[in-house]
Amino acid sequence: MPVASDVEERATDDDASGEGLPINEVFYSLQGEGTLAGVPSVFVRTSGCNLRCWFCDSYHTSWEPTGAWRDVDSIIEEVQSHEQAGHVVLTGGEPLIHEESVELLERLAADGYHTTVETNGTIYRDAPIDLASISPKLASSTPTPDRDPKGDGEWEEKHEENRIDMDALSRMVDAYETQLKFVVTDESDLSEITGLVERVRAATATTVADDDVLLMPEGMTREQLDGTRSKVAELAMEYGYRYTPRLHVDLWNDAPGT
Numbered sequence: 001m002p003v004a005s006d007v008e009e010r011a012t013d014d015d016a017s018g019e020g021l022p023i024n025e026v027f028y029s030l031q032g033e034g035t036l037a038g039v040p041s042v043f044v045r046t047s048g049c050n051l052r053c054w055f056c057d058s059y060h061t062s063w064e065p066t067g068a069w070r071d072v073d074s075i076i077e078e079v080q081s082h083e084q085a086g087h088v089v090l091t092g093g094e095p096l097i098h099e100e101s102v103e104l105l106e107r108l109a110a111d112g113y114h115t116t117v118e119t120n121g122t123i124y125r126d127a128p129i130d131l132a133s134i135s136p137k138l139a140s141s142t143p144t145p146d147r148d149p150k151g152d153g154e155w156e157e158k159h160e161e162n163r164i165d166m167d168a169l170s171r172m173v174d175a176y177e178t179q180l181k182f183v184v185t186d187e188s189d190l191s192e193i194t195g196l197v198e199r200v201r202a203a204t205a206t207t208v209a210d211d212d213v214l215l216m217p218e219g220m221t222r223e224q225l226d227g228t229r230s231k232v233a234e235l236a237m238e239y240g241y242r243y244t245p246r247l248h249v250d251l252w253n254d255a256p257g258t
Ligand SMILES: C[S@@+](CC[C@H](N)C(=O)[O-])C[C@H]1O[C@@H](n2cnc3c(N)ncnc32)[C@H](O)[C@@H]1O
Pocket: 049, 055, 056, 057, 058, 091, 092, 093, 094, 095, 118, 119, 120, 121, 133, 134, 135, 181, 183, 216, 217, 218, 219, 220
């Protein structure tokens, strides 16, 4: 397992291209989130992220990135070993910080897989993506000193500066079939969501319908979701947006590899 600094250095080093991807885990499960919830899918989780949401449910890809560098061939082989699956979800961490994610997506598309990319929407890449599952990060995700899971708010400023890149976000919306999947912590998030959706609509040629906008309750365990899901469902009805469950958490709680 390479140490965190290795993941971060190599991920931002141009010379690292062609040398594979830092992979945290590959597993077979049901897509738990969004419009494809319930579809059997192989998940490929890269390590390393350009943001630091305080609530990140994949701590070992963001706050303490760990994983093994693997070449695309070996990742494809493991994906293919799950013979029932026709869908692959590339996630992280932030998969689009890695240039090599493009090659992985090209190989998956050539093999006939449907590809979903789970991304925070801050980095645009040209790749065969069937569904861009974009989760733009709200102010309520910022790791302020009182909510920092690791330190004393050292990431607050960088996260706040980088969490929205309207240029990258609108390019992605124009290029790919898209869902905008917002993590909702409470009612106060909604004014920021409606404002962001309006900005995306103004910046793109694409029609972003209200049911392309998904509200997802914050929570990495069933117990945490018990405190958020009903309120978020009511907010979806009130604003006319779509609610998405976190089916994997309902089914398997926070078990690894689900
Ligand atoms: C771990 S992220 C990886 C992909 C990308 N970095 C992103 O944030 O979209 C996968 C998904 O989990 C969501 N997520 C992370 N932590 C969460 C939490 N505590 N509650 C609800 N959703 C969460 C993210 O917003 C994103 O939609």
